[in-house]
Amino acid sequence: MSGKIVELTVNGRTVEEIVDPMEPLQSVLRNKLGNMATKTGCKQGGCGSCTVLVDGEPIVSCLLPAEAAVGTEITTLEGITPDDGLAPVQEAFRDHFAMQCGYCTPGMIMTAEALLERNPDPSRAEIEDAISGNVCRCTGYDPIVDAIEAASESMNGQGDDGA
Amino acid sequence: MTIEAYYRPETLEEALDLSAEYRSSLDIISGGTIAMPAINEGKTFPARVMDIRDLDLDFVESSNGERTLGATLTLTGVLEKIDEPFLRDAARHTGGWSIRNMGTVGGNLFSPPPLGDFAVALLALDAEIEVQQRDEQRWISLSEFYAGPKSTAIEADELVTAVRLPPIDGDTTYTKYTRSQEPARAIVTVAVNLERQDGVVETVRIALNGAGPHPVRMHEAEDILEGERLERDAIERAAEAAAEGADPPEDAIASAWYRRKMIRHHLSNALCELRNQEETK
Incomplete structure (x- = not known):
């Protein structure tokens, strides 16, 4: 295995995670970091159910290698939801x-x-x-x-x- | 099987060294919108992947009407940095918002059919592409670049780094025809750049997507129009020639038979639209 430890900034928090080469950000967010709002959809960039913001821009996280998101600010639905209610x-x-x-x-x-x-x-x-x-x-x-x-x-x- | 390595070079030198070292065992991505779906699906397992998004190739340079677009300029970047309506139209019709934020000008050249709705516009403008390897840099025309099904005229150790567009003369029109509301795959995309002198066609470039293994120029149809006025008979003959000359891909969206019909229809419409436009001097 050629997994690698990377540092990702998700919803303002910096976390370390082991990622595989070309592992999509979607899979890291949902399966490794527990951001369950980031759905697993078509994995083809066609459905938009894994849309997150990277530096404020909407992207389909199934098509972004997690390593390419190092150094960016990632925002998922969890990140815009206030602790005591809804946005x-x-x-x-x-x-x-x-x-x-x-x-x-x-x-x-x-x-x-x-x-x-x-x-x-x-x-x-x-x-x-x-x-x-x-x-x-x-x-x-x-x-x-x-x-x-x-x-x-x-x-x-x-x-x-x-x- | 796993992918052994993911490289993210920060300089062009580093990137060219990697492509010289690993050649065809190295897959190149910039936005990831073509390579990632295939990898996610398990259709391809490249040994190594090089991601060139950090190379600072997301520029647009203009001088004397000529434009040079860096290979990693995203389609959103095109919409932000370029005000030319034909190019904006093409960028606008290539994917939804999030795909435009990721997909790049250089990457679009490598799209499998019937994708490549930006590249088809570049082909109608007679674009040239800059190709680099460690010891050499060259420019080739986009027509030469497309060498056949799944094949391009660049070597395994070469990288596409920029696209150069001559000044746009005359009139242009861009039409993407899809089965459902966009973003959707094209049934056919028509891009035309036409110059007239007192109503007579001097030069015309007709590029179609969904008519072959990659965006293609329709030379026979162009020859029919040159020296003619844009009148019904010439338009019909040109559209017919394009439909006959096309070798459309077949997929879940459209059969080759249907694409051929739509090539005739939409090219004829595009030419009628140009006929009805005032000639740009």
């Missing part, structure tokens, strides 16, 4: 029933976080475009777009009337 995007997903089986949800939320960070007031078309690489087989996407729209409103201090 605004998570609240909005719950309120708008933007999930059924929930498998795509962490990836969707990470993409939504990255979008709202860059564009606090996106149009529906911009939201659809941003999440186009995240596949959801349950909701038909409308509730997800509603939720992200509502999250942007609540984060900008406008009330969400639940519409």
Whole structure:
């Protein structure tokens, strides 16, 4: 075995882990570091369920060798969830029933976080475009777009009337 | 089987030394969006992998209308650093957001069909690529680079380091046709760069993706159009020639038969679109 100890910064904490050559970040995050929100999906970069942020950019962690993430700031869903509740995007997903089986949800939320960070007031078309690489087989996407729209409103201090 | 080593060189010298030493037993990745799916799937087990993302090749340089794009420039980088609509269109249609954050200009040249929706635009612009090995640096045209199915004109110890684009003259159009909403694999992607003089086609480059083992130029269709006006008859003959000359891949998305039909249809549409555009001097 040619495993190697690497230092990764995940959700602000620096951890050491043994990784194999070309082992995807997804597998390290989920199977070794216990960040269970980072789902194992298609492993082809096609479904988006393993989306995490690397230095604030959404990437599919199944296609990033873990070693290539050394020296970056990795953020998973666990990292945006407050200790005592939910982040605004998570609240909005719950309120708008933007999930059924929930498998795509962490990836969707990470993409939504990255979008709202860059564009606090996106149009529906911009939201659809941003999440186009995240596949959801349950909701038909409308509730997800509603939720992200509502999250942007609540984060900008406008009330969400639940519409 | 396991992969023995993962190298992450920080200088071009180091990278070229590694490729000289290990040659074809070394797989090269920059964004990972082509190699990683195959490795995850267990389809390939390269002995060694070299990741060139740290080589500072993510630049864009412009001089006298000529642009040089570094091989590890991501597609997101293209959208951030280049304002040319044709190139932006191509970058925009290559993968979703997270894939564009990872996939690179150099890597896209090596995409298996029907991927390579950025490379097809580069082919329509008659791009040249910079190839380096330890003792030598050379430029070859992208048409020469594509040597056949799964084969390129570069040696095992060579690295693609940049893509150079001449100034873009005349009119361009880019169309990607997919079965479902993008991001999705192309059924066919059409990229055309055409120059006219008083309505008569002087030069035209038609590049198609989904029409062969890699992005391909349709020389026969180009020959039909040159010296002609963009009128219905010439357009139809060119589109027909492209469909006949194509050797489309067959996959779960489309049969070769269907791709051929769509080549004719979408090339004809692209040319009609150019006909309806005012000629750019």
